[in-house]
Amino acid sequence: MATVDITGEQFASTVEDNDIVLVDFWAEWCGPCKQFGPTYSAISEKHPDVVFSKVDTEAEQQLAAEAGITSIPTLMAFREKVLVFSQPGALNAQQLEQVVDAVKALDMEEVHAHVARSQAEAAVAAASQDGTQIPEA
Numbered sequence: 001m002a003t004v005d006i007t008g009e010q011f012a013s014t015v016e017d018n019d020i021v022l023v024d025f026w027a028e029w030c031g032p033c034k035q036f037g038p039t040y041s042a043i044s045e046k047h048p049d050v051v052f053s054k055v056d057t058e059a060e061q062q063l064a065a066e067a068g069i070t071s072i073p074t075l076m077a078f079r080e081k082v083l084v085f086s087q088p089g090a091l092n093a094q095q096l097e098q099v100v101d102a103v104k105a106l107d108m109e110e111v112h113a114h115v116a117r118s119q120a121e122a123a124v125a126a127a128s129q130d131g132t133q134i135p136e137a
Contacts, residue, residue: 003044003052008063014053015078020103021051025067025074027058033073036090043096050100077103082111 003024006014015021024040026033044052057064057072067076070088077085077099084103091099 003041003054006053006055008060008066011055011063014051016081018051019080020049021053021078022100022103023067023076023078024052024054025057025064025069025072025076026054027056027072029058030072032090036073039091039093039096043093043100046097047100050104075099079103079106080108080112082108082115084111 004014006023011023022040024033024036026037040052040054044050055063055067057069067074072088073090074086074088075091075096076083084106085099
């Protein structure tokens with residue numbers, strides 16, 4: 001599958017509607033982004049089961065801000081709607097293949113359990129700060 005450009009309006013549905021989504025946050029003026037682009041495109045052809053998307057941070061400044069992008073290129077990987085990888089900097093082909101393979105190999109039951117535990121801990125911490133009592137299970 002070739003890379004696809006996505007906008008802020010398409011971002012959520014792209015992540016929600018696909019099992020594995022990689023997102024390359026880039027800009028036209030960025031030298032490392034231009035170097036990484038052909039590598040990203042070439043690897044996308046080897047993995048038709050993965051959505052390789054690109055977000056132009058100049059055109060999609062609000063999305064870039066919401067995603068916490070402070071350096072480009074930044075690569076994010078989502079699996080089953082969960083952000084499982086985020087790293088600034090251009091990767092070489094071998095490194096990108098390793099990321100794709102690692103994301104595919106994740107035990108998502110374990111990842112979802114970890115996310116649920118983290119959310120529960122955050123809720124307990126927030127409740128203890130505002131004085132709300134959470135009933136024990």
